[in-house]
Amino acid sequence: MNYPHTRLALGRFRTFESARESIAANTAAEPRLDDEGWHHSVIAEIEAVHVGEDKVHLAMTVERCHEDGTVYNTFDTLWIATLDENHWGIKFRSSFLR
Template identity: 40%
Template sequence: MTDFSTFVAPPPSDEPNADAVEAASDCLDRFTAAFNASDTRAMDAELHFPHLMLSGAQRLEWAEPGQHPHDFFDKLKASGWSRTQYEKKDAVLVSNDKVHFVVTYTRRNDAGVVLSTHCNLWIATRVDGHWGIALRSY
């Protein structure tokens, strides 16, 4: 079991870890490229499981890959969606193995018109050398 005192107080770092931010940011980019390709398997490859999502006070946990609803992209496309685009990805808390991002992205139609704008907290972690998104808060 993890010692609570070390869990809440990881060793201090003298400066932000730019390599961790870059690697974690690349993971988010790969996830969104897969999202734009409607490729749920490639999306799952960029997630850590169990994967946690928070929306308001609701919590959704996926224990394993393959949990996206089969009609997810059909419904999204029916709304006019064509692609998702990052507007900002701000690393707000950084350690060697975890980066918290405040992510602002837009959903756009074929003409590039913004359909909606979202600002979320996404946390990417490095587990066994692999960066993946561990938590998304909507």
């Protein structure tokens, strides 16, 4: 990740100023994911739709899976990766969660 990192999901923008903030948000989401029976996610499709020297737009389809590999949720997402201080990382994510 590159920080600050912004996420747009469920109609809401959220900016994380640091890895610590991002980790805390992910930790807070774990009970909801446990309730869904989430085990892992798979990138089913990925396409670099725009590529520059310091920025790449990635269009993806992500699948959420149960432990046995059964897909229970599929959604599209756009990630923007940036080169920041000689480090490539995700700067922005926008997901169409279903």
